[in-house]
Amino acid sequence: MKKVIIRSMLFLFFATIFFMVEPGQVKAEKIFITIGTGGEDGVYYPTGNAICNLVSKGMRKHGIKCSVEVTGGSVYNLNSIAAGDFDLGIVQSDTQYNAYNGKGTFEVTGANKNLRSLFSVYPEPFTLVARADSGIHKFEDLKGKRVNIGNPGSGSRETMDLLMQAFGWTSDDFEAALELKSNDQSKALCDNKVDAIIFIGGHPSDSIKEATTLCDCVMVEVAGPVIDKLVAEYPFYRTATIPGGIYKGADKDTLTFGAGATFVSSAMVSEKVAYNIVKFVFENFDEFRSFHPAFADLKKEDMVKAGLTAPLHDGAVKYYKEAGLM
DSSP: OHHHHHHHHHHHHHHHHHHHSOTTOOOOOOEEEEEEOOOTTSSHHHHHHHHHHHHHHTHHHHOEEEEEEOOSOHHHHHHHHHHTSOSEEEEEHHHHHHHHHTOGGGGTTOOOTTEEEEEEEEEEEEEEEEETTSOOOBGGGGTTSEEEOOOTTSHHHHHHHHHHHHHTOOGGGSSEEEOOOHHHHHHHHHTTSOSEEEEESOSSOHHHHHHHHHSOEEEEBOOSHHHHHHHHHOTTOEEEEEOTTSBTTBOSOEEEEEEEEEEEEETTSOHHHHHHHHHHHHTTHHHHHTTOGGGTTOOHHHHTTTTOOSOBOHHHHHHHHHTTOO
16 A cells, blocks of 8 residues: 555656656756856956856756856956866956966966867957046156056956066066056046056946046057067957047047957866857847947957967857858
8 A cells, every 4th residue: 555655656746747847848957157257347247247148048948057256357267267166257368378378477377278268259458547647648658657557367467567578667667566456446546546557358448437537537558669569479469449439538549459358168168068158149149249338349250269369169169160150
């Protein structure tokens, strides 16, 4: 009698499970992924959220549950991916190159040959903002001034270190070299604690908008023979222009150079995960571009190749071939 009751209960349990699933529907196994981004006032954080939102659209099909982490930026994200703490991250194209090849900040930790590219996102001009009363009109004028050179672990700092090296400078060449995060530097500029701040990221930027709104600032051109040499020497750099009219007091275009924001992962991320992330971003492309003004001019063809110095992930390659993008 007990066996009959147990069999009946098991039958009812499995019958319930069966009828809870619609005909032809397979319940996807849950997969949890984490994307390292940047500060909440930059563009990396909304970029990670945009990707997660689109991936979540297909969660019932592929089972991928996505979350984002606020971080110190590119170097932090790359170190976390190498350590297995993050699955994916938004990083500058120059730090991607250095991490894959063991250069710059990554000389100590060594090359991460497990780093993989998924796609590039938007251009990231090197942005130099100075107080209007600072006497800073070009990059060379920073010498002897109070400058925020960026927080360790950020892509902005990585690029600033390379620029200082190109000009033959050290932090001792400044009156003061601060290491503030991007969300702290605008207030420091307007409180007259620094003469200039630097930033690499998409535009418009909340951080730069805050500075130009709170006090009188100027956008400073970053150009000349030293910059031309950097652009010629490194494959991830290109000349760039910050359009005029975005920020208060900056009506004219500002000539500079820059890298690009890229989306990367570890080779340990499965082909299925990489394929579905790329698929749901590219098949909801108009929606993706609507998430932030920095995405407005994105083209799929450029995102497959621009600034990607680490090999493409196999899952990304699979989708790009299916979509006719390779």
